[in-house]
Amino acid sequence: MKITIYGPGNCSNCTQLKEKTQNVVDEHGFDADVEKEGDTMKIAEKGIMSTPGFEIDDEMVFAGSNPPEAELKEYIEERL
Numbered sequence: 001m002k003i004t005i006y007g008p009g010n011c012s013n014c015t016q017l018k019e020k021t022q023n024v025v026d027e028h029g030f031d032a033d034v035e036k037e038g039d040t041m042k043i044a045e046k047g048i049m050s051t052p053g054f055e056i057d058d059e060m061v062f063a064g065s066n067p068p069e070a071e072l073k074e075y076i077e078e079r080l
Helices: 012-028 040-045 069-078
Strands: 002-006 033-037 053-056 059-063
Touching: 002 012, 012 033, 012 069, 053 069
Parallel strands: 002 033
Antiparallel strands: 002 053, 053 059
């Protein structure tokens, strides 16, 4: 599984979301790579109007929010 967090480099919500997502992956032993994409062209190509954007295996799950870890876990489990 590949999880991508979209957001510019100075976006603290985006960085926090990446850290929370990595915590969920590590804590629950999910087989997933978590990365952050800050390229504004790639963010625009994905149609993200409000960051952070959250994508699992090339499917945009949500954008513009920073949900709690329990909700992130649910999003990941739904796509296992």
